[in-house]
Amino acid sequence: MPDLVRAADARAVMAVPGLHWHDNGQATLSGPLLGYMTRLDEAILRGATGLDAVALRPSPCLPPGVPERCGYLDSFPHHATMATPMASGAARNSEGRALLTPAACYHVYPLLEGARLVVPAVYTIRATCFRHEECFLPLERQWAFTMREIVCVGSNEDVARFLETTRATVSGWCQMLGIRVAARQATDPFFDPKSSPGWLMQRLLPLKTELVSGDLAISSFNAHQSYFGDIFDIQQGGCSAWTGCVAFGLERWLLALIRQHGREPGRWPAPEALI
Amino acid sequence: MPDLVRAADARAVMAVPGLHWHDNGQATLSGPLLGYMTRLDEAILRGATGLDAVALRPSPCLPPGVPERCGYLDSFPHHATMATPMASGAARNSEGRALLTPAACYHVYPLLEGARLVVPAVYTIRATCFRHEECFLPLERQWAFTMREIVCVGSNEDVARFLETTRATVSGWCQMLGIRVAARQATDPFFDPKSSPGWLMQRLLPLKTELVSGDLAISSFNAHQSYFGDIFDIQQGGCSAWTGCVAFGLERWLLALIRQHGREPGRWPAPEALI
Numbered sequence: 001m002p003d004l005v006r007a008a009d010a011r012a013v014m015a016v017p018g019l020h021w022h023d024n025g026q027a028t029l030s031g032p033l034l035g036y037m038t039r040l041d042e043a044i045l046r047g048a049t050g051l052d053a054v055a056l057r058p059s060p061c062l063p064p065g066v067p068e069r070c071g072y073l074d075s076f077p078h079h080a081t082m083a084t085p086m087a088s089g090a091a092r093n094s095e096g097r098a099l100l101t102p103a104a105c106y107h108v109y110p111l112l113e114g115a116r117l118v119v120p121a122v123y124t125i126r127a128t129c130f131r132h133e134e135c136f137l138p139l140e141r142q143w144a145f146t147m148r149e150i151v152c153v154g155s156n157e158d159v160a161r162f163l164e165t166t167r168a169t170v171s172g173w174c175q176m177l178g179i180r181v182a183a184r185q186a187t188d189p190f191f192d193p194k195s196s197p198g199w200l201m202q203r204l205l206p207l208k209t210e211l212v213s214g215d216l217a218i219s220s221f222n223a224h225q226s227y228f229g230d231i232f233d234i235q236q237g238g239c240s241a242w243t244g245c246v247a248f249g250l251e252r253w254l255l256a257l258i259r260q261h262g263r264e265p266g267r268w269p270a271p272e273a274l275i
Numbered sequence: 276m277p278d279l280v281r282a283a284d285a286r287a288v289m290a291v292p293g294l295h296w297h298d299n300g301q302a303t304l305s306g307p308l309l310g311y312m313t314r315l316d317e318a319i320l321r322g323a324t325g326l327d328a329v330a331l332r333p334s335p336c337l338p339p340g341v342p343e344r345c346g347y348l349d350s351f352p353h354h355a356t357m358a359t360p361m362a363s364g365a366a367r368n369s370e371g372r373a374l375l376t377p378a379a380c381y382h383v384y385p386l387l388e389g390a391r392l393v394v395p396a397v398y399t400i401r402a403t404c405f406r407h408e409e410c411f412l413p414l415e416r417q418w419a420f421t422m423r424e425i426v427c428v429g430s431n432e433d434v435a436r437f438l439e440t441t442r443a444t445v446s447g448w449c450q451m452l453g454i455r456v457a458a459r460q461a462t463d464p465f466f467d468p469k470s471s472p473g474w475l476m477q478r479l480l481p482l483k484t485e486l487v488s489g490d491l492a493i494s495s496f497n498a499h500q501s502y503f504g505d506i507f508d509i510q511q512g513g514c515s516a517w518t519g520c521v522a523f524g525l526e527r528w529l530l531a532l533i534r535q536h537g538r539e540p541g542r543w544p545a546p547e548a549l550i
Contacts, residue, residue: 034330086407
């Protein structure tokens with residue numbers, strides 16, 4: 001989208017009823033817009049429950065040690081946001097700080113540390129995620145936003161089947177909601193080749209597919225191979241488990257619906273139709 | 276509770292199924308424990324809807340300027356937690372930082388800035404709140420916890436009636452859930468007289484009532500008089516509006532239920548009975 005069109009679009013989005021945009025790249029939601037987001041998330045949750053997913057409500061920060069073990073701070077320092085207590089000099093050193101969740105699925109793998117799985121494990125998790133940026137756009141590129149994920153941990157075949165199934169299901173959901181999407185192979189938009197080791201690129205990059213509405217990625221399907229299984233010693237059938245996840249950027253789904261159907265959620269297709 | 280008993284209690288709580296306690300004072304919830312918290316919150320939300328409350332989903336940080344205008348950083352610096360981007364030197368100065376929500380109701384008043392109300396306005400809001408402490412206890416004193424609030428903005432009579440009504444209603448809920456509670460006049464436990472100006476003490480302190488189960492405060496009823504109405508120029512009938520709120524510490528409700536009924540949420544009274 002050209003810059004001028006984007007700026008006009010952002011101004012129009014800011015005027016959507018129920019969106020209260022703050023100068024720091026965060027938003028408060030209310031009214032029918034919030035009501036629709038809640039119902040959409042509940043529909044996705046029911047879809048996840050149909051996959052026998054266990055629901056998690058994560059702590060707002062990643063548990064101690066997890067960012068380091070996953071290499072997050074080396075790979076994505078420009079996006080990282082720390083929760084920093086003001087007291088006791090904690091602001092000036094790393095003591096007492098914690099990384100605010102950058103992606104929901106990071107909470108799943110440490111819970112399974114050391115597990116020897118017999119059947120694949122599926123989780124669903126909704127998290128407020130923080131990713132810092134140079135500039136922000138309402139509902140599209142926020143410092144803090146809402147991510148629902150469904151995560152599969154199992155054999156490579158389990159994960160491949162999970163990603164294939166969910167990709168078909170979610171494409172169908174977009175059709176039912178009247179959101180025109182295309183699938184595109186993606187590099188992780190949050191990946192900075194300058195600061196990230198090559199092995200991470202090789203292991204994480206080639207395996208990401210996004211559903212895009214216009215140029216807006218609203219869901220992504222991610223195969224991590226054995227990256228997290230290796231780090232957290234999770235095995236199935238004597239091998240490191242593979243992991244994969246499907247992520248929904250809920251505010252972006254709202255934006256795609258606004259662009260497609262206008263700013264009245266009462267006129268959008270009901271999300272209850274999804275399941 | 277004596278220290279040794281408290282430590283034994285904390286160890287027992289850490290072993291409750293569905294509670295994943297992290298060393299940084301935060302918790303991840305899953306399974307029946309999470310399921311019960313969700314249902315309890317939905318019951319409170321229905322109660323709020325019965326009061327014609329407008330639901331808000333707040334940004335995770337307070338909007339820029341709000342902590343300063345409310346005097347939060349002067350009064351409670353020892354509890355404050357900032358969201359600090361790692362990039363661009365923001366960790367070393369205040370630029371780009373934002374205060375992670377310390378109490379849900381702070382999001383309501385700036386939305387009403389300059390309003391001239393004809394009838395009282397009621398909001399309900401659920402927020403992940405951050406309060407830093409010297410030490411933490413699972414479900415009881417967490418760095419991050421979940422607060423549901425119902426907030427009334429109107430005349431002094433409106434707010435007094437709101438607090439009286441909700442206090443009776445919530446006491447009845449405790450009875451229905453088999454939680455023995457007592458009402459106690461409270462000073463704000465998050466208030467440090469050493470660092471806070473006297474006027475704040477005078478205006479905020481005498482007007483707080485808590486429902487306590489044993490020594491655990493699970494809900495509080497707070498009258499702020501015209502404190503926020505003055506700051507944000509909110510008026511009703513030509514006078515500064517008064518505000519009041521009832522707050523539910525959802526993890527503490529779970530802890531009270533665990534202590535009263537044991538660690539199996541399936542054996543607790545159903546929260547659907549509340550409304």
